[in-house]
């Protein structure tokens with residue numbers, strides 16, 4: 001279901017009233033509609049699945065690692081509805097000759113990032129989609145991110161970075177392949 005904009009607008013009006021603001025004052029009049037449009041954009045992944053980006057495949061005889069590093073992403077922490085953002089590094093070993101377009105790896109990240117998320121789930125959903133939707137023989141996903149809910153409030157650990165990884169198939173089972181992938185991710 002797509003984001004219900006009138007419902008979000010009503011909720012934002014209520015939220016503004018709840019924090020003691022006047023939703024009718026000049027500067028806030030358009031805010032509920034603006035936030036509803038923004039939520040439709042930042043949560044558009046709720047309406048998409050991994051089939052979409054991964055349905056474009058090419059028959060290329062490449063049985064080794066394909067890795068795209070430094071895919072910038074923004075997501076929303078489902079606990080506080082504050083952004084977390086950073087870099088995703090996504091690699092896979094093609095299975096059965098199915099290679100996807102490089103941009104599709106970034107699109108896959110966005111499908112899962114543009115939802116209420118936690119970093120761990122974002123990480124393993126991308127890895128599982130590469131295995132299940134693309135039929136990869138192995139997958140590795142490493143995400144490094146800063147969480148606004150840890151920076152601007154609460155513990156106020158500004159600059160702290162959280163790193164998560166999910167490793168599947170051949171990349172999990174073969175230490176040297178996994179080591180090669182990790183070295184590439186770390187820029188060595």
Ligand SMILES: Nc1nc2c(ncn2[C@@H]2O[C@H](COP(=O)(O)OP(=O)(O)OP(=O)(O)O)[C@@H](O)[C@H]2O)c(=O)[nH]1
Nearest residue numbers: 077078079080117118119120147149150153154155
């Ligand atoms: N595992 C995990 N935790 C997250 C993520 N994003 C935010 N959190 C944490 O979710 C937790 C929610 O804890 P609560 O105690 O319910 O909420 P809170 O009182 O606002 O917690 P503080 O942030 O410690 O003030 C916090 O520790 C956050 O740091 C995430 O992606 N993964």
Ligand SMILES: [Zn+2]
Nearest residue numbers: 077079080149
């Ligand atoms: Zn949070």
